[in-house]
Amino acid sequence: MKIAIDGFNLGFLQGTGIATYARELAKILATNRHDVSVCYGLNGVGHDPSQAWGRFVEALATQGEAGRKDVTKWLRYSGQYFGNYLLGWPIEARPVPVLPDVDSRRVKDRLPAGEFFNIPSVFRVCQAYSLLVDRSLAISFPKDKKVDIFHATCPLPMYMKNAANVVTFHDIIPLVLPHSTNINLRHYQRILKLSMKTADMIFTVSEHSRNDLIRYFGIPEEKVFVTYQTVAIPAHYQALDDGEVAAFLAQEFALTKNAYFLFFGCVEPKKNVARIIEAMMMARTDYPLVIVGRDGWLYDDVQALLAKLHEQDSGKNRYRRIRYVPFEHLMYLIKGACGVVFPSLYEGFGLPVLEAMLMQCPVITSNVSCLPEVGGDAVLSVNPYDVGEIAAAIDRLSGDGVLRQELIARGLKQADKFSSANHLQRLEQGYRLALGKA
Template sequence: MLSSSRLHVAIDGFNLALPRGTGVATYARTLSHALREMSCHVDVLYGLNIPAHAKAVLREVLFFDRLGEEEKRQNGRFLTARWKAQQRAVLFGQRAVEIPIDGHVDIRSFRDRLPAFNRILNARDLFVTATRHYRRTRRFMAVEIPNAPDIMHWTYPLPIRVLGAKNVYTIHDLVPLRLPHTTLDDKGFHFRLINDIVRHADAICTVSEASRRDILAFAPASDEILHNTYQAVRRPDAGIDVSGETLQRVLQQLYGLSPDGYFLYYGSIEPKKNIGRLIEAVLSAQTTRPLVIVGAMAWKSEGELRLLKSGVKAGRIIQLEYLPEADLMLLVRGARAVVFPSLSEGFGLPVVEAMAMSTPVLTSREASLPEVTGDAACLVEAYDVADIALGIRRLDDDDALCRTLREAGPRQAAKFDMETYQQRLKSFYAQVVSSDSSRGWRRKSGFK
């Protein structure tokens, strides 16, 4: 603990509420568990379509009804109660209300996706309303939380601030600005938001030295408030604790695979992940081990889509759109290697997860990836198909190399264990709490 009193930290549920898990959702969930283990009081603030005036029991029902569901309509129809609530939020800010978790709803199906928390809070349509407000006015939306936290830790760049709290923001990477052709983000919006956060945040944290350098390059004024806390990788018990016999049986029965008999990529299918070059490399590597790809299409690149279909048709690629975490970790455990030659990563969670499970890793020399893998991975040039193919062939043929990587992986992954992460968080929060209050919001900036 930072002091004799219990630190009160709130985090946002922006990514936690999405229908399918993202890397940022995993980051937020892991952060919540780290905070609880540090004896902090943890609030989680969502922005679901739940009327603030609804009775407590109905708020609980609506929360679990709408958690993780794609919402067809985010704007309230003209003059409806929802529309009026959105207009009031723009004019006066938002006030969060508590979602009581009192056992009226059977939540066992949600346990894997819920964060650790003392309180669940919700401000109706918070994230969509705040983004629309910022686009129109370049002002952050103010949110009032009953019994305000000491620190509001936004796990993603969002144009929102909580009144009466130190507002800190995690910027995971600057891929939309460094590799603009690989994302569909509004680049002007993203550039303005990052720089406005830098100007007005009480602190910013990021997840690697590579990301820290990128943030400084685009926003040099961030230097005095920018901290690298890395992030933690929680022990994936589902894949580690099963016996070899059980692993072999599950892989064969569910996927027609055998341990050590396939390469694995998991993550979103998008240009940043370099899927096109990976598929080309696999098809040219002359390996009999197929590539298993687990991930949904984030947005389509026609060239990559054609290659993917060609590889699937040829029997060289097996595509699975989505798997529960426990099933995915079994695939990681059984793979010959996880292959992840990404063009850029803020941290690179899949490679650290694989190393923690003693699965060899092939990854690129780009951004944070050499930093987090150290000497425990096979590194290749991301833009060179021949080099990626060479790396795959090495892992395919060289049992001694794979044994070396299996032994080195857990030692490297231990640098990002929960205990180490908590020490970094304690140091970060101590500096935030002791800093001058309301650093950015006092300035005459025109911000709400």
């Protein structure tokens, strides 16, 4: 199939979970003989084909996708596209021919596969239009570039003419947990509805997310298809030697293998980090908690709690805060942890659970949202609102080596359900359904 995906999240300078999804989606499709194209929304690329690739790489590396508050960067395009928008005429993407002599290594992870196209500020403009008019923005590729499927990797008020349109809804967290976000809920809901309206098929990454969509929006069940998710962790990381891991952890982080607990992810309310810290302080184990991940939004409670602990002699050695580590270092940290603690309040899929199982690390996670689907019987499930229950699970893992080995074995079996092959099979099945409805 000829499949185009949006490059909205791939355009951001700072990585996102949806950018990871888009990257892995493009790679898995391209490596299985699908023709993949990515459409970006970068400014400053220009119209000269001989300069377009260099300027595109520069924009991707230094500017990235304009933020929603960077009005000066996208406002002029909102006027430029408005006539087409009102008349329902598509905005045509320009091809960005790849020049092999231009060094693009710095942004290679954001250029996943296939051919590349660009429409300046298209993603910000279509979101702004949706505030004013109840209509999605149409886009198209040049006439000589046929597209069977346009796959939006997150809800966007835009669609592609002359193609079947698919959109992935990862979750509807702002509607389910409104206290955990700081976005305009009315505008968010409007974008979701517009995206649903123009989609021939809606993909979700768990049965739980599918049920949420059907319940909140009354979508026909046959229009919502579960693809689940996968993650590509190179085999050499999964097969890391225990001695090598122990030496690396000691040298890089002054940590002892199997003698610390790990949380990794963005620090924001839904991740429940404050309760993880409280549970660690309540637990009998003296293992420290290592928190890896950048600050998200509404993280003040976590900052205040860590500051309070730092003032106490008994708390100083109970946690380690690391805002960023390279992928390689994260793999060592997961592999060497006594357990990953991930009692999230809500997830669309819960990728850290799958990553930990693949890296043969036991997991403590929630018994709510999609996490029972992902973890199955290979995790210790807890009530994410019960600090005592989280603490008890931490003590179980730290004190029971047999249990840890059982969970590791079950985890590898459970992770196989979300293999790349299974994910590809479900994607292709969903695309065929979309083509039948287009």
